[in-house]
Amino acid sequence: MNWSKYKNIATNGVLKNNPIFRLVLGTCPTLALTGSALNAFGMGLAVTFILTLSNTFISLLRKVIPDEVRIPAYVLIIATLVTIIRMLLEKYIPVLFESFGVYLPLIVVNCIILGRAEGFANKNPIFDSALDGFFTGIGCTLAMGLMGIVREFLGAGSFFGMQLMDFRIEFFTSAAGAFFVYGMFIAIFNAAYKAIENKINKKNFALHLEELSIKENN
Amino acid sequence: MGTFLMIIIMAVFANNFILVQFLGICPFLGLSKSRANAFGMGVAVTLIMTITCLITYPIYMYILVPLKLEYLEIIVFIFVIAALVQMIENIIKRFSPALYKGMGIYLPLITTNCAVLGVAELVIDSAAMANLIGVPQMSLGYSVLYGFFGGVGFTVAIILLSGLREKTDYLDIPKSLKGFPITMVAACIMAMGFYVFNFIG
Numbered sequence: 001m002n003w004s005k006y007k008n009i010a011t012n013g014v015l016k017n018n019p020i021f022r023l024v025l026g027t028c029p030t031l032a033l034t035g036s037a038l039n040a041f042g043m044g045l046a047v048t049f050i051l052t053l054s055n056t057f058i059s060l061l062r063k064v065i066p067d068e069v070r071i072p073a074y075v076l077i078i079a080t081l082v083t084i085i086r087m088l089l090e091k092y093i094p095v096l097f098e099s100f101g102v103y104l105p106l107i108v109v110n111c112i113i114l115g116r117a118e119g120f121a122n123k124n125p126i127f128d129s130a131l132d133g134f135f136t137g138i139g140c141t142l143a144m145g146l147m148g149i150v151r152e153f154l155g156a157g158s159f160f161g162m163q164l165m166d167f168r169i170e171f172f173t174s175a176a177g178a179f180f181v182y183g184m185f186i187a188i189f190n191a192a193y194k195a196i197e198n199k200i201n202k203k204n205f206a207l208h209l210e211e212l213s214i215k216e217n218n
Numbered sequence: 219m220g221t222f223l224m225i226i227i228m229a230v231f232a233n234n235f236i237l238v239q240f241l242g243i244c245p246f247l248g249l250s251k252s253r254a255n256a257f258g259m260g261v262a263v264t265l266i267m268t269i270t271c272l273i274t275y276p277i278y279m280y281i282l283v284p285l286k287l288e289y290l291e292i293i294v295f296i297f298v299i300a301a302l303v304q305m306i307e308n309i310i311k312r313f314s315p316a317l318y319k320g321m322g323i324y325l326p327l328i329t330t331n332c333a334v335l336g337v338a339e340l341v342i343d344s345a346a347m348a349n350l351i352g353v354p355q356m357s358l359g360y361s362v363l364y365g366f367f368g369g370v371g372f373t374v375a376i377i378l379l380s381g382l383r384e385k386t387d388y389l390d391i392p393k394s395l396k397g398f399p400i401t402m403v404a405a406c407i408m409a410m411g412f413y414v415f416n417f418i419g
Contacts, residue, residue, distance in 0.1 A: 024398050027243040028332045072300060079293045087289065102241075102339050102346070105292045109330045111244055175238050176409035183395075183402025191394035 006131060013135030019112045020143035021189040026112040029103045030144055031178040037160050040148025041141060042096045043103070046089075048137025050081045051113050055133030057081075058121040074117045075108065082107045112140060143185075151181050221353065225360070228351045229367035231415035235333050236375040237408055242333030246376055247401060249324070256380035257373070262324045264369025266303060267337050271365030274298055274338040275358055295338045300329045333372055337365050378408060 019025045026047070034040040057077050058065075065073045086104055089097040097104070107113070116136055121129040152158055155173030157165035171177045235241045242263065249259045274295050282288055307325045311318045328334060340346055341361035347353065353360050382404045391400060 024247065025244070027247065028240050031243060032240040072297075075296055075300065076293065079296050083289060083292050086292070102336055102343070105295075105339050106241075106332050106336055108292055108296055109332050109335050111330065114330060174409075174413065175240070176406045176413065178240070179402045179406035179409055183399040183406065186402070187392075187394045187399035190399075194394070 005128075009128065009132050010135045013132060013137075014139040014142065015193070017136075018139045018143055018189070019115075019136055020140055020147075021186050022193070023112075023115075024186065025115060026110045026140065027182075028106060029110070030147065031175075031182060032103055033100070034144055034147040034151050034178065034181075035155065035173045036099075037145060037148035037152045039096070039099050040144040042093075043100065044137070044141025044144040046085055046100075046104075047107060047110065047112065047140050048134065050078065050085060050107060051116060051137040051140075052130055052133040053081050054078050054113055055116055055121040055129040056126060058117045059124060059126045059129035062122045070122065071114075071118075074114060078113055078117075079108050112136065147181060147185055150185075151177065222363075225351045225353070225363055226367050227415065227418055229364055230371040230374060231412055232418065233350045234371045234375055234412050235336070235368050236372055237405065237412045239336070241336040242331050242372055245324075245327065245331060246372075246379065246405075247398065250376055250380040250383055250401075253377060253380045253384070255324075256376045258321055259324045259327075260369070260373025260376050262321050262328060263331060263333060263372050264366065266299070266306065266325075266328050266331075266334055267369040267372075268362060268366040269302060269306070270299055270334055270338050271341055271361045272358075273302065275341055275356075275361040278342045291339070291342070295335060296329075299334055299338070303329045333368070337368055341365070375408070375412075379405060382408070 017023055020027075020030055029043050029047075033043045054074075054077055058074055061073075061077075082105060085107075086097075089100070089104070116133060120132045124132070149159065151172050152160075153164070154169050155171070155177065157163060157168045172181060233239060236243065236246050245259050245263070249255050277294065277298065278288075278291060282291060282294065303325055307318075310321065310325075340350065341356060341364060344356050347356050347360075347364070351360070351364060379401070383401060386400050386404055389400070395403075
């Protein structure tokens with residue numbers, strides 16, 4: 001068991017290469033569906049489900065698929081998975097099916113999924129790829145969910161549909177508000193990430209200096 | 219004539235593909251650094267969107283619906299689009315090398331553009347279209363018209379943003395706001411401007 005490798009995959013997917021805030025991929029559903037927290041989480045989970053399965057299948061077939069036609073093959077796999085999840089949602093969770101609308105079939109052309117297929121699944125073993133898909137999806141779900149909660153609270157005064165406040169600033173649930181909140185989130189996430197990274201670097205540097213001084217004393 | 223004008227205003231401004239419906243955001247952010255690139259991408263997307271509507275609408279209405287194969291639409295559409303993009307790329311390469319030089323690099327990117335698959339999915343949904351352009355019954359003519367003017371709306375938005383971005387690059391702003399965040403704020407202000415067109419008609 002190689003725990004540090006798995007830990008690395010997890011932190012990569014959720015924090016370091018967070019698809020929504022760090023890489024700015026899959027922006028269309030992020031902007032369109034974060035007006036309510038429920039839709040945002042639902043979309044995030046749908047993406048997680050498809051990403052995990054598509055990474056698994058693509059990794060499984062990576063030695064069978066010829067290199068020249070790999071992109072159409074990936075698109076076919078992803079389109080099949082999206083068709084399946086669309087049927088399942090229509091049957092069992094019609095509320096989400098209705099509110100996703102055109103963005104449900106558009107998961108096929110979501111850059112995150114094709115990006116992970118091309119960047120990770122086609123050169124890594126099955127378990128690692130599935131894990132990478134899962135954690136990238138979780139990073140996506142958390143980012144979208146957070147945006148959904150903030151936008152719904154400010155724009156409608158509610159939390160997952162529960163009315164908490166009497167005020168509402170409709171700007172935040174409108175199209176313009178989506179761009180604004182997304183931009184602010186990217187800025188805050190990047191600033192926080194940089195601050196933490198600097199701290200870790202400083203700590204490592206201090207440790208390094210200490211080691212040097214010990215060596216000199218000896 | 220009235221309906222025609224209404225469709226144009228609704229498709230280009232009031233329900234702009236990028237700023238109101240959030241379709242095709244990736245090229246909107248990725249290729250808006252210079253005005254020339256933005257224009258090339260806009261023209262390529264408009265071309266593909268128009269031809270996509272011309273092909274996918276009959277396929278869905280006259281082949282998939284009679285055979286009761288509606289659930290295959292996603293797979294069929296994405297393959298039609300991929301084949302179409304490849305075909306157009308070859309045709310342009312063969313007949314107009316100059317145009318290919320200008321537009322060639324954008325064409326492969328269009329296969330995974332949300333706006334193209336989005337327009338194919340939207341025009342087959344009569345209820346959504348009644349909302350978007352206000353026609354009661356969709357037809358092939360309307361769908362092609364919508365594909366074309368949707369593409370024009372995409373081009374307008376991406377060119378406007380590229381103009382703004384050439385200015386925002388030199389602004390004195392906090393470091394963490396540079397790049398994507400300030401572009402998003404610029405897009406936010408543009409979206410507010412486009413919102414006004416909702417009150418026409």
